[in-house]
Amino acid sequence: MDERKMIYIHPAPVRVWHWINAVGIVLLVITGLQIRFAEMMNLFSLEEAINLHNYIGFVVIGAYGLWASYYFGTGKIKLYFPNPKTFICDCKTQIQYYGMGIFKGDPNPHEMTPDNKFNALQKKAYLTIMFILLPIQMITGLFLWRIKKFEDYIDLLGGIKIVDTIHVILFFFFFVFVFVHIYLSTLGHTPLAHMKAMFTGYEEHH
Amino acid sequence: MFQKYKQLACCCIAFLLFIMLYPYTALSVENDECMDCHGDDSLERIESEGMKEGLYLEYNKFKYSVHNVNGITCVDCHSDIEELNYDNEIPHEASLAIVNCDGCHEEEGEAYLNSVHRKAKGKGISIPCYACHGYHYVSHLEADSVFERENGFCLKCHNPNKFHDWLPQKETHFAFVECTVCHAPEVPRYINLRFFDLSRNKFLSGEELLKGLNTDYDGFMPLVDRDGNGIISVNEFNDMILILRHKEVRGTFHGELLVHLEPIVHHVNRGGANRECEQCHIPSSPFFQDVQISLNKPDGTTAQFSVERDVLETYYVSHFYALGGTRIRLLDKIGLAMLVAGAGVVVAHLTARIVTIPVRRKRKLEEKV
Numbered sequence: 001m002d003e004r005k006m007i008y009i010h011p012a013p014v015r016v017w018h019w020i021n022a023v024g025i026v027l028l029v030i031t032g033l034q035i036r037f038a039e040m041m042n043l044f045s046l047e048e049a050i051n052l053h054n055y056i057g058f059v060v061i062g063a064y065g066l067w068a069s070y071y072f073g074t075g076k077i078k079l080y081f082p083n084p085k086t087f088i089c090d091c092k093t094q095i096q097y098y099g100m101g102i103f104k105g106d107p108n109p110h111e112m113t114p115d116n117k118f119n120a121l122q123k124k125a126y127l128t129i130m131f132i133l134l135p136i137q138m139i140t141g142l143f144l145w146r147i148k149k150f151e152d153y154i155d156l157l158g159g160i161k162i163v164d165t166i167h168v169i170l171f172f173f174f175f176v177f178v179f180v181h182i183y184l185s186t187l188g189h190t191p192l193a194h195m196k197a198m199f200t201g202y203e204e205h206h
Numbered sequence: 207m208f209q210k211y212k213q214l215a216c217c218c219i220a221f222l223l224f225i226m227l228y229p230y231t232a233l234s235v236e237n238d239e240c241m242d243c244h245g246d247d248s249l250e251r252i253e254s255e256g257m258k259e260g261l262y263l264e265y266n267k268f269k270y271s272v273h274n275v276n277g278i279t280c281v282d283c284h285s286d287i288e289e290l291n292y293d294n295e296i297p298h299e300a301s302l303a304i305v306n307c308d309g310c311h312e313e314e315g316e317a318y319l320n321s322v323h324r325k326a327k328g329k330g331i332s333i334p335c336y337a338c339h340g341y342h343y344v345s346h347l348e349a350d351s352v353f354e355r356e357n358g359f360c361l362k363c364h365n366p367n368k369f370h371d372w373l374p375q376k377e378t379h380f381a382f383v384e385c386t387v388c389h390a391p392e393v394p395r396y397i398n399l400r401f402f403d404l405s406r407n408k409f410l411s412g413e414e415l416l417k418g419l420n421t422d423y424d425g426f427m428p429l430v431d432r433d434g435n436g437i438i439s440v441n442e443f444n445d446m447i448l449i450l451r452h453k454e455v456r457g458t459f460h461g462e463l464l465v466h467l468e469p470i471v472h473h474v475n476r477g478g479a480n481r482e483c484e485q486c487h488i489p490s491s492p493f494f495q496d497v498q499i500s501l502n503k504p505d506g507t508t509a510q511f512s513v514e515r516d517v518l519e520t521y522y523v524s525h526f527y528a529l530g531g532t533r534i535r536l537l538d539k540i541g542l543a544m545l546v547a548g549a550g551v552v553v554a555h556l557t558a559r560i561v562t563i564p565v566r567r568k569r570k571l572e573e574k575v
């Protein structure tokens with residue numbers, strides 16, 4: 001049993017951000033569905049759904065602020081940037097692992113350490129999400145929240161329908177992401193290992 | 207043979223009309239006579255409270271009012287003036303009767319009885335037709351946008367910001383939905399599409415748009431509605447835009463929700479509006495069924511042509527979007543495909559993981575040995 005040591009992988013601010021974000025996104029997806037498909041769903045009235053969606057949106061934007069100030073403040077944002085020299089190769093081995101090795105019981109080619117906790121695929125995915133998709137979703141959401149106030153910017157982007165289209169496509173993306181992300185979190189050395197770590201901060205190391 | 211009878215009949219009718227109308231036209235007072243005095247912009251009188259009241263009328267504006275254009279004269283409205291008697295200092299009664307607009311506009315007058323504004327009379331508040339419409343410079347409302355319709359009417363007396371705190375995006379609603387769409391809910395309403403020219407940065411009048419299409423009002427539908435079913439489909443709409451692009455006319459269609467100007471538009475009542483958002487914000491909402499392209503004429507009227515509702519779900523109308531109601535269904539299909547793909551990958555991977563459990567268990571045992 002001694003070979004199993006615990007490493008501290010998720011510092012407190014990251015965990016706090018993560019769960020606010022997770023609950024927030026799930027609620028945004030649910031209220032978002034109610035808003036877009038008012039004729040098919042009856043969880044809330046449209047008026048309630050819109051108000052909730054707006055409040056939660058601001059909570060998620062606030063949480064993003066927490067994430068950004070932590071990661072940029074501590075310089076740990078490096079975690080999110082792949083090493084350009086080994087990136088393609090790393091991706092290949094990681095894909096091979098998820099597509100093949102994992103079924104045979106091969107060890108994960110990526111070793112998680114506090115300084116390098118994401119594998120190449122995670123880096124690519126999280127970098128895209130946190131630097132591009134989530135900010136776009138927050139900005140389009142903000143525009144849609146006060147159409148009149150942001151009229152000029154909306155016109156610049158080509159009209160309300162364009163802004164709405166971007167927000168909706170990303171909304172579907174995040175909807176799918178939540179499922180896939182939860183599933184991927186069960187790929188640790190036990191199904192609940194990653195999940196536990198996101199609460200306690202400690203991941204078991206082999 | 208028949209032609210001859212017709213001509214004869216026409217002559218007789220014309221003669222009869224002449225006889226009937228002759229004394230009337232001769233006796234009635236001409237507008238010019240009134241304007242001798244009321245065309246003087248210094249003509250005013252002192253009210254009992256010491257306030258000055260102007261009695262001047264801008265004839266150049268009056269000339270273009272619907273009433274003058276339709277031959278209504280001063281004394282048709284101020285009908286208690288039968289003649290001008292210049293022996294007196296004032297050639298008519300100093301205090302004239304209240305003008306009865308509903309004498310001519312009977313249907314509107316009747317509809318107005320069922321309005322909170324008319325019913326206020328019980329409380330001693332009198333709101334005559336012209337409190338909203340004005341009187342000397344009345345114009346056609348048909349071609350007016352939401353903005354013009356609201357400014358000229360409801361906003362003269364109400365500040366809507368006070369009453370609609372519950373309404374999300376209230377400024378946007380007021381900019382795109384005429385007050386009476388919500389407050390006189392019985393009135394038929396429609397989506398009005400107007401062409402906004404992006405290079406000239408303005409809404410094109412009917413004539414300007416027709417010039418771009420190289421046609422006129424009568425030629426518009428035959429040109430655009432190629433299958434001749436009386437309604438412009440998405441494809442026909444698409445082709446119309448292409449013709450315009452060809453002529454270097456680039457722009458987009460702006461939409462707004464207006465009421466048809468029927469007498470029952472006056473049925474504005476307390477509690478008449480309903481704040482259930484789902485009335486509009488679902489695709490089957492009746493509010494988006496009637497869609498019209500408006501070609502506005504200089505006299506304030508407009509020529510309207512029916513358009514299929516599906517046009518609202520295209521990017522040609524990119525500045526009008528009623529959340530949920532006019533959503534683009536294609537996006538929902540893309541979303542569904544993304545979900546199915548995501549779920550498929552998860553399920554396939556999970557299944558493979560379960561199926562291969564024995565493989566890993568065997569390997570673990572071997573490693574232990």
Ligand code: HEM
Nearest residue numbers: 010014018021022025026126130178181182185194195198
């Ligand atoms: C119920 C929903 C969610 C669950 C259960 C969950 C679970 C987890 C777990 C276990 C991890 C750490 C494991 C790893 O990095 O491999 C993690 C990391 C992460 N998750 Fe989630 N997540 C959820 C929702 C979300 C959502 C909605 C987003 C973004 C929109 C998100 C973004 C991230 C990011 C960026 C990381 C890396 C965090 C870091 O910097 O340490 N998660 N999540």
